[in-house]
Amino acid sequence: MAVAMTLRARKADNHRMLAFAGLARPVAFSGCEPVIAHLDALLPSWPIGEAGGEDGTPVIALARTHAGFALASPWTRPPQPFADPLDAACALIVDLVHAHAADNPATLCLHAAAADLGDGATLFPCPHGAGKSTLVVALAARDRTVFADDVLALAPPDDVLRFAPSGDLLRLAPSGDVAVAFGIAPRPRLPLPPGVGFGPLRAGPGTRHYRYLSLKPTLLAPFGATAPARRFVILDRVDDATGARLTRAGADDILKSLIPRNFGPGRDAVAIFARLRHLVEDAERARLVYGDCDAAADTLIAAFGS
Amino acid sequence: MIAEAVERSLFLIDPETGAIFHLAAIGAATWDLLASRDLDATTDLLAQAFPDTPRATIAADVTALVDDLVARGLLITEPAPGRSLAKGV
Numbered sequence A: 001m002a003v004a005m006t007l008r009a010r011k012a013d014n015h016r017m018l019a020f021a022g023l024a025r026p027v028a029f030s031g032c033e034p035v036i037a038h039l040d041a042l043l044p045s046w047p048i049g050e051a052g053g054e055d056g057t058p059v060i061a062l063a064r065t066h067a068g069f070a071l072a073s074p075w076t077r078p079p080q081p082f083a084d085p086l087d088a089a090c091a092l093i094v095d096l097v098h099a100h101a102a103d104n105p106a107t108l109c110l111h112a113a114a115a116d117l118g119d120g121a122t123l124f125p126c127p128h129g130a131g132k133s134t135l136v137v138a139l140a141a142r143d144r145t146v147f148a149d150d151v152l153a154l155a156p157p158d159d160v161l162r163f164a165p166s167g168d169l170l171r172l173a174p175s176g177d178v179a180v181a182f183g184i185a186p187r188p189r190l191p192l193p194p195g196v197g198f199g200p201l202r203a204g205p206g207t208r209h210y211r212y213l214s215l216k217p218t219l220l221a222p223f224g225a226t227a228p229a230r231r232f233v234i235l236d237r238v239d240d241a242t243g244a245r246l247t248r249a250g251a252d253d254i255l256k257s258l259i260p261r262n263f264g265p266g267r268d269a270v271a272i273f274a275r276l277r278h279l280v281e282d283a284e285r286a287r288l289v290y291g292d293c294d295a296a297a298d299t300l301i302a303a304f305g306s
Numbered sequence B: 001m002i003a004e005a006v007e008r009s010l011f012l013i014d015p016e017t018g019a020i021f022h023l024a025a026i027g028a029a030t031w032d033l034l035a036s037r038d039l040d041a042t043t044d045l046l047a048q049a050f051p052d053t054p055r056a057t058i059a060a061d062v063t064a065l066v067d068d069l070v071a072r073g074l075l076i077t078e079p080a081p082g083r084s085l086a087k088g089v
Helices: A002-009 A033-042 A085-103 A132-140 A251-261 A269-281 A293-304 B025-034 B039-049 B055-071
Strands: A015-020 A027-030 A048-050 A060-065 A068-073 A076-082 A108-111 A113-116 A121-124 A145-148 A151-155 A160-163 A169-172 A178-180 A202-206 A211-214 A226-237 A244-248 A284-290 B002-006 B009-013 B020-023 B075-077 B085-087
Touching: A015 A085, A027 A033, A033 A085, A033 A202, A033 A211, A060 A085, A068 A085, A076 A085, A085 A108, A085 A151, A108 A251, A108 A269, A113 A132, A121 A132, A132 A145, A132 A293, A145 A151, A226 A251, A226 A293, A244 A293, A251 A269, A251 A284, A251 B002, A251 B009, A251 B020, A269 B002, A269 B009, A269 B020, A284 A293, B009 B025, B020 B025, B025 B039, B025 B055, B039 B055, B055 B075
Parallel strands: A027 A060, A121 A226, A226 A284
Antiparallel strands: A015 A027, A015 A048, A060 A068, A068 A076, A108 A151, A113 A121, A113 A145, A151 A178, A160 A169, A178 A226, A202 A211, A244 A284, B002 B009, B009 B020, B075 B085
16 A cells, blocks of 8 residues: 555645646645545545645645634535544545546546446446445445446547457457546445445444445456446335346436436537447446345346356 | 437437436427427327327326426427427427
8 A cells, every 4th residue: 555655654744735646736735634544545546646846736625624624626615614534535535536527528427336247347327325335335245346336437448459360450449438447435324224234345434424445456446447338227226125126228218317427527418428328328228126235236246247 | 409319218418508308208209299290289199199198187298398398498489370389409
């Protein structure tokens, strides 16, 4: 954990300017070591370093106040106070993702969870309360890699190189966007549903409202990891139901769920729609109706796991 | 305004505002009918397609949809006689 060691080594400093990979401008911290101390658990793979003087004015500023911490950014106006440094770190992560989206206009940003069931990313584009964080925790407990529990990016892929049967090296034009991970630790809300636990997973920092998980590296896709979007699954949690079952979902069903989840800065709605439509129509599509999170994870793995 | 049909749905994309609206199957069919018919003729056709539903119910639903589309700037009223609405595409 070189990042964490580097950050902790400067503990005596009161004012820090940190550079986050993918952001054009640094983040200013004034008297915020308790917040910084959480970053290695919450963002275990997002490259962070001390910013040089040439990086300019900060895009996000976090400062110690008499009552805790205050966060200010173009996405948090007016500045928001936080008594708990972990709450401040959570809010900082939200703004980091907004800043990343603003500085990478070719990407789309989605409120969605995703996991790698063995063949790429399975995306769950659902609103708050659908159970996506809890579901990816259940998938992680079954050794499936969490790609995101709340937010991910979609980006045009790099060129793909393949050897043709003749031995010639071919440069294949990518056909659509790929999912890109931010490497943020999953954070299920508490209490977990009855019967759901962290299993073999190690709990990280938390409050009485939520808890981060400290996943081993193989179970959390690192910052910048990419994967093809193999399928989209709408989560339909029915509280009084038992078990889980998969049904077909139309491309229109998926798009209806996916479009409101996009929060990137792009304003070209026609282009955004075309990208999302292409992605959805090229992928498998399903609806998962479930009342039991463990059954939901088992059903997904039985249907799609490899 | 750009209309994109995807399976049974219609997505209405407003390039000016960046907004994207979704019409499910019945709404999409109503949108298509309104492109070449007035409100009464559209209601008549839908009433024929759904004979078990009272015409008054269908008329209320179509009016509510049209009011919503007009309020969102997706439909504009057309002053020409004989046709009350025009698609804003």
